[in-house]
Amino acid sequence: MEIHCSPEVSSEYLDEVREILRDKEFLSLCQYCHHQRSNRLLHSLNVSYISWKIGKRFGCEERAAARAGLLHDFCPYDFSEETPTGERQVFYHPKAAAENSCQHFEINQKEREAILTHMFPLGPVPTNKEGWIISFADKICAVMEVCNVAIALARRNRVVVVSAAA
Ligand SMILES: [Fe+2]
Numbered sequence: 001m002e003i004h005c006s007p008e009v010s011s012e013y014l015d016e017v018r019e020i021l022r023d024k025e026f027l028s029l030c031q032y033c034h035h036q037r038s039n040r041l042l043h044s045l046n047v048s049y050i051s052w053k054i055g056k057r058f059g060c061e062e063r064a065a066a067r068a069g070l071l072h073d074f075c076p077y078d079f080s081e082e083t084p085t086g087e088r089q090v091f092y093h094p095k096a097a098a099e100n101s102c103q104h105f106e107i108n109q110k111e112r113e114a115i116l117t118h119m120f121p122l123g124p125v126p127t128n129k130e131g132w133i134i135s136f137a138d139k140i141c142a143v144m145e146v147c148n149v150a151i152a153l154a155r156r157n158r159v160v161v162v163s164a165a166a
């Protein structure tokens, strides 16, 4: 599987997240339905792109916002499954995403904390600006996905996932 982006997607953004977008396990997120009408990969891309734009606009670390936004739901399993700890998925999956991100990529402390706190208020309070941005962008994207409104990278085939053989 690989991702093809239209020229409308900022190359500056893509430079920040290229390493993650080449990872096979990360790309497998496209197999999982998310918020009824989207998939987890497209959702993550949208949270990341919106977080990157907000981060840039307000002088935050846009690279950390883009990377943590992309990895905030890095959980390649069905959310209807029971969790290994017995916790509800809403509390468990940020920890699973942070752990999986640490195993696959060299993420820094700021990125890790932003991933862990993205479910606020159903979870810990964000500890940095990038965490607040991701938590906000996640909720905007969730509402739009449930309402079937395409925003950011979900619009006009800006991002298309194709199988490598195609
Ligand atoms: Fe999440």
Ligand SMILES: [Fe+2]
Residues within 6 Å of the ligand: 043, 047, 072, 073, 138
């Ligand atoms: Fe999310």
